[in-house]
Amino acid sequence: xxxxxxxxxxxxxxxxxxxxxxxxxxxxxxxxxxxxxxxxxxxxxxxxxxxxxxxxxxxxxxxxxxxxxxxxxxxxxxxxxxxxxxxxxxxxxxxxxxxxxxxxxxxxxxxxxxxxxxxxxxxxxxxxxxxx
Amino acid sequence: xxxxxxxxxxxxxxxxxxxxxxxxxxxxxxxxxxxxxxxxxxxxxxxxxxxxxxxxxxxxxxxxxxxxxxxxxxxxxxxxxxxxxxxxxxxxxxxxxxxxxxxxxxxxxxxxxxxxxxxxxxxxxxxxxxxxxxxxxxxxxxxxxxxxxxxxxxxxxxxxxxxxxxxxxxx
Numbered sequence: 092x093x094x095x096x097x098x099x100x101x102x103x104x105x106x107x108x109x110x111x112x113x114x115x116x117x118x119x120x121x122x123x124x125x126x127x128x129x130x131x132x133x134x135x136x137x138x139x140x141x142x143x144x145x146x147x148x149x150x151x152x153x154x155x156x157x158x159x160x161x162x163x164x165x166x167x168x169x170x171x172x173x174x175x176x177x178x179x180x181x182x183x184x185x186x187x188x189x190x191x192x193x194x195x196x197x198x199x200x201x202x203x204x205x206x207x208x209x210x211x212x213x214x215x216x217x218x219x220x221x222x223x
Numbered sequence: 224x225x226x227x228x229x230x231x232x233x234x235x236x237x238x239x240x241x242x243x244x245x246x247x248x249x250x251x252x253x254x255x256x257x258x259x260x261x262x263x264x265x266x267x268x269x270x271x272x273x274x275x276x277x278x279x280x281x282x283x284x285x286x287x288x289x290x291x292x293x294x295x296x297x298x299x300x301x302x303x304x305x306x307x308x309x310x311x312x313x314x315x316x317x318x319x320x321x322x323x324x325x326x327x328x329x330x331x332x333x334x335x336x337x338x339x340x341x342x343x344x345x346x347x348x349x350x351x352x353x354x355x356x357x358x359x360x361x362x363x364x365x366x367x368x369x370x371x372x373x374x375x376x377x378x379x380x381x382x383x384x385x386x387x388x389x390x391x392x393x394x
């Protein structure tokens with residue numbers, strides 16, 4: 092499964108901040124940790140903020156902190172902010188044919204399994220297993 | 224027998240905000256896990272009916288009959304209140320699978336969730352499997368049931384090598 096860069100950054104940032112919800116990290120701190128563009132990460136953090144998952148504190152010592160619930164927030168909650176819903180594909184030539192419909196059913200099966208997997212892993216679960 | 228299905232058909236909107244924090248958890252409250260007794264039957268039937276919407280008294284009554292390598296456990300809170308149950312069984316060579324401990328059901332009183340009861344039941348089954356020399360635990364979950372999927376993920380289970388396949392046939 093290929094994720095867009097923004098999605099990966101969203102996952103990295105949310106997970107890193109959720110490790111310790113009391114800690115604040117700047118976009119620069121996070122971008123250095125994952126060796127990515129600060130500008131790109133700042134856009135991703137704004138999207139996480141709009142979703143209520145992080146909050147920005149201004150001023151000296153300010154930064155982002157995690158404000159979601161790591162036991163309830165799943166990987167899918169983050170992925171859905173940046174990717175199309177699995178299965179939400181634009182209509183393509185051939186979709187209406189018998190082969191196109193049969194192929195569509197197979198691809199839907201793949202999408203359903205991917206969504207179920209992402210929706211079943213909470214941030215807390217992933218962090219717990221990352222520490223092992 | 225299937226793992227409890229509590230969330231079927233729920234497909235939350237993708238851009239929803241994460242759910243608020245759950246009610247105050249009861250982490251640390253004493254939970255006792257023991258083997259099932261006949262006297263537990265009414266509570267088991269009632270909990271299953273509340274969770275699934277279907278009463279299955281005969282099914283659960285039959286499930287109480289002792290069977291080799293099968294474990295039917297009940298969880299109680301500190302005041303001896305019934306809190307949930309779990310069933311596991313060691314099965315071997317079905318679908319080519321070497322011996323494994325299968326978790327067939329885990330049900331927890333909805334009013335007592337987030338308190339470690341499901342984990343205590345799961346751990347209880349794993350301990351009994353281990354005591355029988357079993358080193359692998361498996362279950363099967365409806366992929367639309369994100370709640371129970373999340374529970375098993377949190378215990379450390381990941382996707383196994385098998386895929387369940389099915390097909391409708393006309394009787």
